[in-house]
Amino acid sequence: MAGLAAAFGSGAMTNSIAELEFTDVILATGTNTTENHPVIATKIKRAVRQHGTKLVVIDPREIDLVKYADIWLRQKPGTDVAVFNGLINVIIAEGLYDKKYVAERTEGFDSLKAAVAKYTPEYVEKISTVPAEDLKKAARIYAKANRASIIYAMGLTQHISGTDNVKSTANLSMLCGNVGIEGGGVNPLRGQNNVQGACDMGGLPNVFPAYQQVANEDARKKFETLWNATLSGKPGLTIIEMMNAAGRGDIKAIYIMGENPLLSDPDLHHVKEELQKLDLLVVQDIFLTETAVLADVVLPSASFAEKDGTFSNTERRVQRIRKVVNAPGEAKPDWEIIAGISTKMGYPMNYSSAKEIFEEISKVTPSYAGISYDRIEKEGIQWPCPTAEHNGTKFLHKDKFTRGLGLFHAVEYIPPAEVTDKEYPLILSTGRVIYHYHTGTMTRRAQGPSERCPESLIEINPADAAKFVIIDGQMVKVTSRRGVVEAKACITEKSPQGTIFMNFHFAETAVNLLTNSALDPIGKIPEYKVCAVKLEAA
Amino acid sequence: METKVNVTIDGNEISANPSQTILQVATNNGIFIPTLCHYQNTTNVGACRVCLVEVENARSLVASCCMPINPGMVVRTDTKAVRDAQKMVIELLWSSGDHNCLTCEQNGQCELQNLVYWLKIEKPRFEIETPGFAIEDNNTMISRDLNKCILCGRCVRACNEIQVNEVLDFANRGSHSKVGPAFDDDYIHSNCVFCGECMQVCPTGAITCKMAKFAGRPWELTKTRTTCAYCGVGCQMDIFTNNGKIVKVSGNREYGTPNEGSLCVKGRFGMDFIQHPDRLTKPLIRRNKKDDLKEVSWDEAYSFIADKLSAIKKINGADSIAGLSSARCTNEENYLFQKFMRATIGTNNVDHCARL
Ligand code: SF4
Ligand code: SF4
Ligand code: SF4
Numbered sequence: 001m002a003g004l005a006a007a008f009g010s011g012a013m014t015n016s017i018a019e020l021e022f023t024d025v026i027l028a029t030g031t032n033t034t035e036n037h038p039v040i041a042t043k044i045k046r047a048v049r050q051h052g053t054k055l056v057v058i059d060p061r062e063i064d065l066v067k068y069a070d071i072w073l074r075q076k077p078g079t080d081v082a083v084f085n086g087l088i089n090v091i092i093a094e095g096l097y098d099k100k101y102v103a104e105r106t107e108g109f110d111s112l113k114a115a116v117a118k119y120t121p122e123y124v125e126k127i128s129t130v131p132a133e134d135l136k137k138a139a140r141i142y143a144k145a146n147r148a149s150i151i152y153a154m155g156l157t158q159h160i161s162g163t164d165n166v167k168s169t170a171n172l173s174m175l176c177g178n179v180g181i182e183g184g185g186v187n188p189l190r191g192q193n194n195v196q197g198a199c200d201m202g203g204l205p206n207v208f209p210a211y212q213q214v215a216n217e218d219a220r221k222k223f224e225t226l227w228n229a230t231l232s233g234k235p236g237l238t239i240i241e242m243m244n245a246a247g248r249g250d251i252k253a254i255y256i257m258g259e260n261p262l263l264s265d266p267d268l269h270h271v272k273e274e275l276q277k278l279d280l281l282v283v284q285d286i287f288l289t290e291t292a293v294l295a296d297v298v299l300p301s302a303s304f305a306e307k308d309g310t311f312s313n314t315e316r317r318v319q320r321i322r323k324v325v326n327a328p329g330e331a332k333p334d335w336e337i338i339a340g341i342s343t344k345m346g347y348p349m350n351y352s353s354a355k356e357i358f359e360e361i362s363k364v365t366p367s368y369a370g371i372s373y374d375r376i377e378k379e380g381i382q383w384p385c386p387t388a389e390h391n392g393t394k395f396l397h398k399d400k401f402t403r404g405l406g407l408f409h410a411v412e413y414i415p416p417a418e419v420t421d422k423e424y425p426l427i428l429s430t431g432r433v434i435y436h437y438h439t440g441t442m443t444r445r446a447q448g449p450s451e452r453c454p455e456s457l458i459e460i461n462p463a464d465a466a467k468f469v470i471i472d473g474q475m476v477k478v479t480s481r482r483g484v485v486e487a488k489a490c491i492t493e494k495s496p497q498g499t500i501f502m503n504f505h506f507a508e509t510a511v512n513l514l515t516n517s518a519l520d521p522i523g524k525i526p527e528y529k530v531c532a533v534k535l536e537a538a
Numbered sequence: 539m540e541t542k543v544n545v546t547i548d549g550n551e552i553s554a555n556p557s558q559t560i561l562q563v564a565t566n567n568g569i570f571i572p573t574l575c576h577y578q579n580t581t582n583v584g585a586c587r588v589c590l591v592e593v594e595n596a597r598s599l600v601a602s603c604c605m606p607i608n609p610g611m612v613v614r615t616d617t618k619a620v621r622d623a624q625k626m627v628i629e630l631l632w633s634s635g636d637h638n639c640l641t642c643e644q645n646g647q648c649e650l651q652n653l654v655y656w657l658k659i660e661k662p663r664f665e666i667e668t669p670g671f672a673i674e675d676n677n678t679m680i681s682r683d684l685n686k687c688i689l690c691g692r693c694v695r696a697c698n699e700i701q702v703n704e705v706l707d708f709a710n711r712g713s714h715s716k717v718g719p720a721f722d723d724d725y726i727h728s729n730c731v732f733c734g735e736c737m738q739v740c741p742t743g744a745i746t747c748k749m750a751k752f753a754g755r756p757w758e759l760t761k762t763r764t765t766c767a768y769c770g771v772g773c774q775m776d777i778f779t780n781n782g783k784i785v786k787v788s789g790n791r792e793y794g795t796p797n798e799g800s801l802c803v804k805g806r807f808g809m810d811f812i813q814h815p816d817r818l819t820k821p822l823i824r825r826n827k828k829d830d831l832k833e834v835s836w837d838e839a840y841s842f843i844a845d846k847l848s849a850i851k852k853i854n855g856a857d858s859i860a861g862l863s864s865a866r867c868t869n870e871e872n873y874l875f876q877k878f879m880r881a882t883i884g885t886n887n888v889d890h891c892a893r894l
Contacts, residue, residue, distance in 0.1 A: 037769055190769075194868065229884075257865075307868070320765065481732055
């Protein structure tokens with residue numbers, strides 16, 4: 001979430017889930033909320049149906065939320081920055097922005113203004129196909145609201161311009177004085193259950209817990225003392241850099257806890273080759289996943305229902321999980337396994353419970369300092385929670401941004417890394433469906449959801465189906481410059497003309513065989529949402 | 539703040555906000571008024587007429603769920619007229635359905651059954667005539683037996699007003715009114731997304747959890763509160779077990795934020811992976827690249843990994859080792875994992891699939 005961190009000083013969801021139900025305007029972009037965060041979607045739908053909230057949807061797909069929207073901007077995939085610059089252009093041109101807020105709480109407005117000058121509604125229409133009048137309408141709805149919230153998810157970030165896309169949302173929100181107020185903000189909806197917590201805890205190559213930089217000497221000294229160890233100040237590799245380094249032979253061993261990169265990484269063929277080159281691959285998981293099959297050591301871990309601990313949800317709320325049943329066979333909680341290996345390597349970790357680890361976390365993580373198992377027994381607490389008396393923080397950046405002043409970023413539209421051509425005339429976009437989760441390891445072993453969604457479908461617009469002579473339910477072959485997959489066609493208006501959509505839950509139609517591993521240079525997020533493909537009957 | 543008004547309920551002087559209903563004021567003050575169709579945070583429809591009370595100077599009994607209080611109102615919840623009317627309503631409901639508690643999954647937590655008992659009804663004075671609907675049993679998640687439906691409309695309001703999925707409605711065909719998706723479709727053939735909200739709010743055994751059928755009586759189950767592991771919403775939920783086996787999952791309104799008792803299909807019906815036979819149960823090692831994975835003890839696995847990692851670190855340096863922590867594991871585990879990579883191994887090569 002580098003985009004938000006750059007603009008505000010913190011990358012987390014600024015506001016709370018509950019606020020969505022009682023705000024004036026919600027702008028949803030790159031989030032298929034009803035499928036990916038269904039319970040958040042209920043609040044958005046209630047807001048619209050029961051509390052008079054206006055909903056603006058910006059999405060190439062005709063997602064379910066469109067049914068509830070006051071206005072829907074259907075941009076060409078990958079043109080988000082142009083659309084946001086267009087909205088900002090209109091708001092500035094019509095003098096609808098919050099001048100006092102911009103003057104007092106932000107910096108960089110002039111460069112933003114200069115950058116968006118050329119993004120007139122007519123120019124944006126040419127790039128994005130969004131009608132100029134609709135763009136103006138949406139801009140006015142957003143700008144005239146007292147409180148307006150922006151929500152987004154992977155549909156915005158999984159682009160080569162992902163970080164710029166996020167900066168654009170931050171620009172728009174600050175321009176209208178929406179950051180730091182209840183019901184406002186810029187709100188990334190986190191996909192996996194504990195992405196927020198994994199980041200907070202320092203599961204990232206450049207930071208210790210609570211985003212303390214490894215390159216910062218004071219931070220490092222502090223952790224060296226706390227952990228009684230010598231620490232490296234050199235930021236590490238991101239997941240895709242790791243895989244590439246493994247391919248070059250620079251990385252010799254990878255220890256994977258509870259991830260299945262073989263199904264979730266772009267450009268799958270490479271990942272498999274790279275993992276096979278390792279001297280040691282250790283995979284710790286609850287099932288023998290596609291990745292675990294390649295491992296030298298497979299360690300059976302306990303599922304979330306078989307252990308105690310905490311997750312931090314997308315609104316920064318730290319909540320308990322509790323042991324419901326015993327783990328099967330000899331499976332153990334992940335923390336016990338890590339401690340076991342570490343102790344064998346001569347760095348003893350003698351924790352007797354998850355609670356004891358949490359006590360250490362609150363000591364070294366300033367934003368978690370006031371949180372304890374006792375305090376979150378009945379209701380989770382939202383960080384930052386600096387002291388045991390503090391009640392947690394519903395929304396961030398009140399009166400002052402984490403970085404001081406909010407920073408506008410002048411961002412330019414750049415076309416996707418891979419554009420369509422004669423040979424590969426269609427855009428492929430990927431995502432999830434409500435019945436499954438991530439790589440399907442869990443949901444595909446759940447009877448109900450699998451019954452409702454037993455196979456991967458390729459969603460194709462009727463016009464494209466006619467062009468490529470494909471009928472509903474027929475098996476089709478999708479080919480990109482990297483690979484081929486086959487699946488059943490589903491002809492639907494949901495997909496815009498020129499774009500097909502697939503989900504990535506199914507190993508047998510592994511859509512990431514097709515996707516492009518071109519990375520956003522800052523966020524290091526692969527471009528899952530746009531790649532060029534061709535389509536034919538199988 | 540609204541100025542409070544005074545009312546008397548069953549002889550108790552109570553001061554309350556004038557926008558509240560008699561039912562709300564009574565409930566907030568510990569006075570029980572039975573209800574069936576009422577469901578908090580959905581429209582009050584006054585359909586079931588179980589919540590009747592006597593209001594001084596009113597011409598007839600009034601439905602307390604729909605009646606706002608007035609200054610000086612005098613209310614009685616427990617007169618003979620009230621009880622007779624309630625009995626009549628319950629006996630009619632009883633006799634117009636197939637309420638066979640012997641095999642009903644809702645037995646022990648059925649609100650109709652509870653009211654029959656509470657009103658001390660031995661048997662209905664009317665002949666039992668069941669509508670003869672076919673039981674809807676063609677999906678693995680939710681089963682519906684509309685012969686047990688009392689047409690309270692909670693499911694319809696839950697689907698439309700809580701989840702806003704807009705699937706359910708009343709359909710009127712001849713004498714048989716019924717609830718369900720449009721065009722009389724089954725759930726599985728409709729737009730239903732199997733959030734299960736309707737099942738959670740149904741007061742009787744008309745909508746029940748199919749997986750929980752015959753898996754344990756309500757009083758045999760153990761309930762554990764936890765957080766859903768599927769998405770970033772972090773819904774609070776109860777997992778019910780019987781003798782160490784997971785029986786079902788339910789939302790719980792008492793837990794409040796972030797989901798106020800709602801769940802989605804994954805949280806409610808997606809938990810059978812936990813006790814799936816494919817689960818890994820023993821550490822496995824492949825000593826040579828060509829071998830198969832073989833079961834070993836934990837101690838052997840730990841030693842194997844520790845020796846290999848130490849050797850690689852010695853020869854190629856700590857930065858030739860990398861680790862992936864997990865957005866699916868707990869905070870405690872992510873903390874420990876990065877501590878292991880940084881302090882034990884000595885590298886910052888740690889990331890997870892947040893970007894993916
Ligand atoms: S399961 Fe959910 S969507 Fe389906 S009918 Fe019930 S409330 Fe509506
Ligand atoms: S199915 Fe249940 S909730 Fe729905 S109307 Fe019938 S009794 Fe009420
Ligand atoms: S129940 Fe559904 S919405 Fe709630 S956390 Fe689980 S997956 Fe997310």
